[in-house]
Amino acid sequence: MKKNRKKIMVAGAIIVFLLLGGIVFLRSKRPVNTVSQLPPQTEEVIPTIDSSVKVDLISKTPGREVSITIASIPAGTQTVEYSLSYATKQQGIQGVIGTVHLEPNQSTYKKDLVLGTCSSGTCVYHQVEGKITLNLKFSGSYGSKIFEKEYKF
Secondary structure, three states: OHHHHHHHHHHHHHHHHHHHHHHHHHHHOOOOOOHHHOOOOOOOOOOEOOOOOEEEEEEEEOOOEEEEEEEOOOOOEEEEEEEEEEEEOOOEEEEEEEEEEOOOOOOEEEEEEEOEEEEOOEEEEOOEEEEEEEEEEEEEOOEEEEEEEEEOO
16 A cells, blocks of 8 residues: 555656646747837838829720820939739739839830730730729939829729
8 A cells, every 4th residue: 555655646746747847838938028129110101292293094905905104204203113903813913013214304104014924925914803003103313202093994
């Protein structure tokens, strides 16, 4: 009987030891809250372009090609970055991006864009669903300014 008691006490001590070890291990796995130690992040806010700048997106060939027209581009503008994004029936969200380098004092710009991919003279057009979002970023001696608008065709 003393032997059984000794075995039970040893088994109990092992169980208590394992439980305490498990608790210590689990507490050490808790994530440390370091958010308060990080400096606050600031996001650059880019102002919108003046309303005197006229931007239009016209369907040139329905569902295949659009034309961007920009008039009254501010003096000092050096580049205009553009991005079009749209939903398609089979490929999800697709888009077109690019950068235009303007001549000094150029005040108008027009560009035709394919809504799809072209290679070796063959184009595969996307099946556009819904709206097309046009984003423009004007950069020049004045800094940067943005334009954003959705177009429905």
